Every structure is written in structure tokens, then in C-alpha cells.
Amino acid sequence: MKLYVRNRTTGQKTYLKQSAISRRELANQLGTKRFQVDKQIFSVNEVKAENNSNTPSAMAAGGFVGVVGGVPGVIIGSLIGALLGKSTDSEDKVKSEKFNRSEL
């Protein structure tokens, strides 16, 4: 899970180095509700979380390693990779939704 704020002028996402499970925890970490990033001042309420996408890379890695077992190895490897990636993505999605629902 990655935390970000949107730059007010460009609208682009700026990712934060900090990580927290809720906005309250982030505020506790910072010791305040306001912070500065990219010369702009933001409130903790403006921080959003987005989940990582591990499924494609895990699937590709599984398929690549499966080359040792031939074409069936590629298929089985990519399926195992997809299953593992999907489970971590689901966990990450739950965490990011929990963060986005959290209030100070």
C-alpha cells in the first residue's frame, strides 16, 4: 500500500515515504495534522492510499522460472504466481480501503 497526495497545481500524485494503517496513525506519526510536501501544505485528510499491483509481475516471474519444466512448467508457474500475487493484492486492497475510510 502506498500513500499519496495530489499536487494542487499539476494534479499529479506525489507518493509519501511514510506508511500508516489509518489517517489517525499518520497524524500520530507526524505529531500534527498538517504537513508539507513539494512546497505545498496538506492536511492528513487529503492523503489517500492506493494498493500495489503484484499479480502481473508475480505471474511473469512464475512463468519465467517455470521454463525449466517446459510449456506445462510455464503454465503452472504463471498460475502459481498469479494466485500468490492475487492474494497479496487482495490484502493490500483491504488495507488501502481501510485507510481511505479512516477519519481523524
Added chain:
Amino acid sequence: MKALNFKLIGVFIFLIVLSFILMSNTKATMLLIKSVLKWESLNASLWLGFICCFVVHYLSIKDDTSYNGGLIFKHFGKFADSAFAIITYGLASTTSSSILKGVYIQQYFEEKVYFNHFDQIDIYSMLVVCLFLLGYSLYAAISALRNAVLLSQAELAIPIAD
């Protein structure tokens, strides 16, 4: 309208191309895999790769006060966490690549018998388990490196008094 997942489409194309290459060049691919597994510097390269990935990972988390690691981190700190990762993934990958070499040569080339008193099912189980271990170790190292690079692009939020 649902957005297309271009990453997944890319991976799907990659796997199709990989399978096609494997089918059309089976013998050449098998020889290539054998030469990689028999490569003298494979173990040294794996160790070096893991050391590089986790040293970069350690440097990226060293000053990160909000870092949340696993069990080793909670008890012994960031340095021990990274050192433990190098040792465990290094041992797992080098051992699994050595077993893979034996299984691969015995099963696909029949040049040598590495596992004398093993049933076929045990040998294929070893192949699957070692492939998983090797793949998982490589994936963990690459993920650590990728996260370190992504984290270095992220900004540190500087608190402002209310």
C-alpha cells in the same frame, strides 16, 4: 466501461511468446537451461545479486522511521532484517539451484543419476519445490530492489505545527 489492465495483457503476451519460443526451440532451450544450471559462477552470482538487492533495500529503509518489517525487524532491527534476508534467500536459492541441476540433468538428459533411490514422484516434487523456492527468492530480491527505487522517488512529509 471497465479500464483495461495493460500490465496483465503484457504479461499474457509475454507468456504466449515464451511458450512459442519453447515449443519451436525445445532442444536449444533445454541446452541453455542446462548450461545455466551447470555454470560455475551461478552460486556466486546469486549471492552477489542478493547482497546488492538487500543492501540497496537496507540503505533505502535505514532512516525511514515508519518502516514496518517482519518478525526479525521487530526483535532485532533493520540491519538484522536485511542481513537475515540475504542469508535465507541466498541459501534457499543456491541450494535449490543445485538440486535443480541434478534433477534436470537426470530427468531430461539422462547423463548422470544424481538421486539413486528416489521415486519419480519424489524427483518431480523436488523439481516443483525447488523451482518455487528459487522463483520466490528471486522475486523477493527484485521486489525489495523495486520498492527501494520507488521509495527513493517518494517524498518525506514534513510536519507543520497546527
